[in-house]
Amino acid sequence: MKIVGIAGGSIADEAGLLAGDELLEMNGKRVQDNLDVRFHESDPDLSLKIARAGEVMLFDIEKDEGEPLGLELEEMKILSCGNDCIFCFVDQNPQGLRNQLYFRDGDYRLSFMYGNYTTMTNAGPAILRRIITQRLSPQYISVHATDLPTRIKLMGLKKDDHILEKIALLHDNGIDMHTQIVLCPGINDGAVLEQTVHDMYRFHRQIVSLAVVPVGLTDHRFGLAEIRRVDRPYARALLDRVNGWQEKFRRECGRGFVYASDEFYIVAGRPVPPAAEYDGYPQIENGVGMVRIFLTRFKEQSRRFPVALSKRKTLTIVTGRLASGFMREIVVPRLEKIRNLNVQLVVARNTLFGPNVTVSGLLSGKCVYSAMRRKGAGDLVVLPPDILNADGMFLDDMTVPQLETALRAPIAIFNGRWGNVMQALKHPTRSTRPRALVRVS
Numbered sequence: 001m002k003i004v005g006i007a008g009g010s011i012a013d014e015a016g017l018l019a020g021d022e023l024l025e026m027n028g029k030r031v032q033d034n035l036d037v038r039f040h041e042s043d044p045d046l047s048l049k050i051a052r053a054g055e056v057m058l059f060d061i062e063k064d065e066g067e068p069l070g071l072e073l074e075e076m077k078i079l080s081c082g083n084d085c086i087f088c089f090v091d092q093n094p095q096g097l098r099n100q101l102y103f104r105d106g107d108y109r110l111s112f113m114y115g116n117y118t119t120m121t122n123a124g125p126a127i128l129r130r131i132i133t134q135r136l137s138p139q140y141i142s143v144h145a146t147d148l149p150t151r152i153k154l155m156g157l158k159k160d161d162h163i164l165e166k167i168a169l170l171h172d173n174g175i176d177m178h179t180q181i182v183l184c185p186g187i188n189d190g191a192v193l194e195q196t197v198h199d200m201y202r203f204h205r206q207i208v209s210l211a212v213v214p215v216g217l218t219d220h221r222f223g224l225a226e227i228r229r230v231d232r233p234y235a236r237a238l239l240d241r242v243n244g245w246q247e248k249f250r251r252e253c254g255r256g257f258v259y260a261s262d263e264f265y266i267v268a269g270r271p272v273p274p275a276a277e278y279d280g281y282p283q284i285e286n287g288v289g290m291v292r293i294f295l296t297r298f299k300e301q302s303r304r305f306p307v308a309l310s311k312r313k314t315l316t317i318v319t320g321r322l323a324s325g326f327m328r329e330i331v332v333p334r335l336e337k338i339r340n341l342n343v344q345l346v347v348a349r350n351t352l353f354g355p356n357v358t359v360s361g362l363l364s365g366k367c368v369y370s371a372m373r374r375k376g377a378g379d380l381v382v383l384p385p386d387i388l389n390a391d392g393m394f395l396d397d398m399t400v401p402q403l404e405t406a407l408r409a410p411i412a413i414f415n416g417r418w419g420n421v422m423q424a425l426k427h428p429t430r431s432t433r434p435r436a437l438v439r440v441s
Helices: 011-015 034-040 108-114 125-133 148-155 163-172 190-201 232-253 262-268 290-302 321-335 365-372 400-407 418-426
Strands: 003-006 022-026 045-052 055-062 071-073 139-142 177-183 207-214 258-260 308-319 339-347 380-383 411-413
Touching (some): 011 055, 108 139, 190 258, 207 262, 232 262, 262 290, 290 418, 380 418, 400 411
Parallel strands (some): 308 380, 380 411
Antiparallel strands (some): 022 045, 045 055
């Protein structure tokens, strides 16, 4: 790993390490990435093998246990997914997006660091040993199906990838796991789903949770396999099965174990479960319990809403179709109890992926602009969380300032705090909006 920076006054700085050096080994072990460095640098006695200008140098360092060296390393190369899943969202992207959106990530390190789901198909003995040795726990694993013929059909496997053996190894070595099933109607449901759920439950000591999420289908599935969409009768039948499993598992292990994503409840026209049934929200980033948390926090924060605003204001809230029901039925009526506040709910159609993609986080800047260009933006436009990447860009590379210019209105990205919305509404500014209101994912 190439060292690209040294923190001033750090141990590495005092030892004479330089930017441009290549870190080859730590305590005789090859260094592949930042995780190796973090794992080894906790030792109080370190031996570093460094390559500099064609020479190999050894640095022996004594330090306090756990004290960081102060190294900044080049970005690690991400492992790609070698599967060819028939429902892979990457294959359903429209043309013309940035290159990163066409990359299939299958890296167990990002699973540990950021909660990215991987199939573990590319996890051979060396990777499994490293996960266990370095305690890269938890791992987030896309299982989809444990029945081999179904796995081969779903994931484009050439042979058995021994997923249950890998999970058993991680389980027996104390690695926590969160798992998911992307449910494709008519393919991995029915008896196959029953088998998968109970195969996962065998390892419930270390498998913390199992999420069941509906397949996401865009309008760009040209030449891809035919997959049915989840409709209301299907969603209701699925929820009935999940409820049955949860009742059994709660009696046996004290938690629901398997959880349906919020989308199933919305499509089924059923209320999302109370907070206690999510057992601490282990799959919140996977859309399991996100609606319940949102509504709970909204109810709590609404107690502190002002009775009235000093001036007449219009607040525009943009959402996707999936969330529009509870936004219209619960959120808007409560906000409109504030005197002098007019609330406009704009339900944006997804013009990038197609109208059947209804989640708010996959709206592009142009989707928002198209939904609002004839409506008038009001005094403040609030956009959904997770609609921007870490660089502050929408999926189509539009930025917030660009959208503000197009709409001629200040924009805020909702961060879960309605008090910040009220404050920004009182003092809206374009491109200098309060940072506390901005959240990127």
